Amino acid sequence: MITKEKIVAFLKTDFPQTKCIVDEVGNRSSTVRHTIGFDELRPGGTVSGPVLMEVADLALYVAILGELGLVSLAVTTNLSINFLRKPTADKDIIGKCSLMKVGKSLVIGEVTLFSSGDEAPVAHVVGTYSIPPVG
Amino acid sequence: MITKEKIVAFLKTDFPQTKCIVDEVGNRSSTVRHTIGFDELRPGGTVSGPVLMEVADLALYVAILGELGLVSLAVTTNLSINFLRKPTADKDIIGKCSLMKVGKSLVIGEVTLFSSGDEAPVAHVVGTYSIPPVG
Amino acid sequence: MITKEKIVAFLKTDFPQTKCIVDEVGNRSSTVRHTIGFDELRPGGTVSGPVLMEVADLALYVAILGELGLVSLAVTTNLSINFLRKPTADKDIIGKCSLMKVGKSLVIGEVTLFSSGDEAPVAHVVGTYSIPPVG
Amino acid sequence: MITKEKIVAFLKTDFPQTKCIVDEVGNRSSTVRHTIGFDELRPGGTVSGPVLMEVADLALYVAILGELGLVSLAVTTNLSINFLRKPTADKDIIGKCSLMKVGKSLVIGEVTLFSSGDEAPVAHVVGTYSIPPVG
Numbered sequence: 214m215i216t217k218e219k220i221v222a223f224l225k226t227d228f229p230q231t232k233c234i235v236d237e238v239g240n241r242s243s244t245v246r247h248t249i250g251f252d253e254l255r256p257g258g259t260v261s262g263p264v265l266m267e268v269a270d271l272a273l274y275v276a277i278l279g280e281l282g283l284v285s286l287a288v289t290t291n292l293s294i295n296f297l298r299k300p301t302a303d304k305d306i307i308g309k310c311s312l313m314k315v316g317k318s319l320v321i322g323e324v325t326l327f328s329s330g331d332e333a334p335v336a337h338v339v340g341t342y343s344i345p346p347v348g
Numbered sequence: 349m350i351t352k353e354k355i356v357a358f359l360k361t362d363f364p365q366t367k368c369i370v371d372e373v374g375n376r377s378s379t380v381r382h383t384i385g386f387d388e389l390r391p392g393g394t395v396s397g398p399v400l401m402e403v404a405d406l407a408l409y410v411a412i413l414g415e416l417g418l419v420s421l422a423v424t425t426n427l428s429i430n431f432l433r434k435p436t437a438d439k440d441i442i443g444k445c446s447l448m449k450v451g452k453s454l455v456i457g458e459v460t461l462f463s464s465g466d467e468a469p470v471a472h473v474v475g476t477y478s479i480p481p482v483g
Numbered sequence: 484m485i486t487k488e489k490i491v492a493f494l495k496t497d498f499p500q501t502k503c504i505v506d507e508v509g510n511r512s513s514t515v516r517h518t519i520g521f522d523e524l525r526p527g528g529t530v531s532g533p534v535l536m537e538v539a540d541l542a543l544y545v546a547i548l549g550e551l552g553l554v555s556l557a558v559t560t561n562l563s564i565n566f567l568r569k570p571t572a573d574k575d576i577i578g579k580c581s582l583m584k585v586g587k588s589l590v591i592g593e594v595t596l597f598s599s600g601d602e603a604p605v606a607h608v609v610g611t612y613s614i615p616p617v618g
Numbered sequence: 619m620i621t622k623e624k625i626v627a628f629l630k631t632d633f634p635q636t637k638c639i640v641d642e643v644g645n646r647s648s649t650v651r652h653t654i655g656f657d658e659l660r661p662g663g664t665v666s667g668p669v670l671m672e673v674a675d676l677a678l679y680v681a682i683l684g685e686l687g688l689v690s691l692a693v694t695t696n697l698s699i700n701f702l703r704k705p706t707a708d709k710d711i712i713g714k715c716s717l718m719k720v721g722k723s724l725v726i727g728e729v730t731l732f733s734s735g736d737e738a739p740v741a742h743v744v745g746t747y748s749i750p751p752v753g
Binding site: 227228230251252253254255256257261262263264266267270285286288289290291292293294295296 | 362363365386387388389390391392396397398399401402405420421423424425426427428429430431
Binding site for chain 4: 497498500522523524525526527531532533534536537540556558560561562564
């Protein structure tokens with residue numbers, strides 16, 4: 214199985230744009246986090262929705278890399294988010310992903326998002342990735 | 349009806365984080381755009397999904413402001429995106445929003461996303477905003 | 484291209500459970516209808532949500548059959564519905580489908596649902612079908 | 619708190635169309651089931667998608683009734699389903715619902731669907747209900 218260190222190194226070279234930090238990966242799951250500053254806020258002094266989607270999308274990607282190896286060209290085909298509570302403006306956003314189906318061509322997973330330290334989730338995401346055929 | 353200029357001024361003061369540009373607003377619809385550079389790309393040399401979601405979310409927000417006035421605290425409750433084609437890495441992303449329902453407490457709209465100059469959409473979004481009660 | 488008559492005959496033998504009627508098919512689109520009686524209602528005297536989903540799912544299937552031929556094993560992988568207005572209890576439900584992407588393995592389409600005779604849609608659906616590999 | 623027996627009696631009088639059986643309700647959750655026969659199948663000899671959506675929609679409704687009382691006019695505003703595995707044609711479909719947010723006007727929950735006796739889920743649903751204002 215691929216290690217967290219290999220995934221972190223892969224993201225550093227292949228996806229330098231992401232600001233997400235990988236906390237854990239393995240067993241069809243992952244935990245990632247995103248620090249929150251002025252750039253991540255929106256009217257109302259809360260974390261903007263697209264930042265939550267970005268954390269969820271990366272959590273799915275990391276869980277897939279952990280399960281299938283460094284399939285860099287896996288792409289999101291569908292992502293649906295429900296916003297549950299107002300995130301705290303000065304805490305990290307944590308995304309916990311669990312894959313529900315790992316098929317040959319499609320992987321489906323869910324991500325629950327939290328403000329760091331809070332038990333009640335701020336959002337819930339279900340996403341589908343398409344996996345390119347081998348070879 | 350509220351003008352495009354008032355919405356642009358409102359976004360400048362209340363939502364300075366957004367990099368989206370408002371092209372048009374009115375008649376329960378809007379068109380917004382986002383320039384694409386290195387920061388907006390992902391593995392495979394294409395525009396990252398969260399950037400597309402950001403454009404869609406802002407297009408919905410702008411269409412709602414155009415319809416209901418400067419209700420800054422309208423918040424997204426649900427957003428679902430389907431990725432249709434690979435966007436071009438060096439063209440603006442354009443989002444065209446049309447509101448399907450404008451209720452007292454919920455507004456639902458769809459956004460079709462394009463790489464500037466292409467007719468085939470790169471993604472399609474349906475989103476719901478919750479509108480705070482007046483007064 | 485496959486005709487409406489062939490699709491109607493195919494549904495009669497392969498999917499006798501469906502109560503939907505095919506009105507039109509072709510050009511990556513379809514129109515289907517479902518008559519509404521006591522069995523299709525829910526509390527509040529309106530058409531039940533699952534009936535609307537059923538019409539949308541069949542409209543997608545029919546549009547796919549019209550585009551790709553009688554691929555009976557095409558299966559839904561994702562379907563998302565937003566309810567927009569209360570349907571009329573004593574009018575047919577009409578579903579108008581338009582395919583947004585016809586790929587080798589995935590087809591994505593949208594369906595707008597109406598109470599027959601009304602212009603304002605009662606619901607909007609986006610769905611994805613997985614197409615089995617040829618041979 | 620409202621009992622399962624009261625909910626079953628309410629469904630019998632107010633929603634006689636449903637074929638779902640309520641197994642459990644309480645603690646912001648519910649379990650419902652639907653027997654499967656010829657009427658519930660589709661091409662490929664599997665349970666049709668709309669039947670799965672129907673079970674999920676009722677599981678959400680029952681969990682809401684258990685939490686909020688007999689609010690008959692609660693209506694679905696959004697429902698999104700992902701199909702994960704082929705259900706078994708001759709086993710009941712079980713839906714296990716857990717509410718993620720119980721707000722004043724919106725309730726959001728998820729439902730995992732199983733073929734009776736199998737541990738691997740056949741589908742996953744997230745749905746939103748709108749709750750009518752009191753009085």
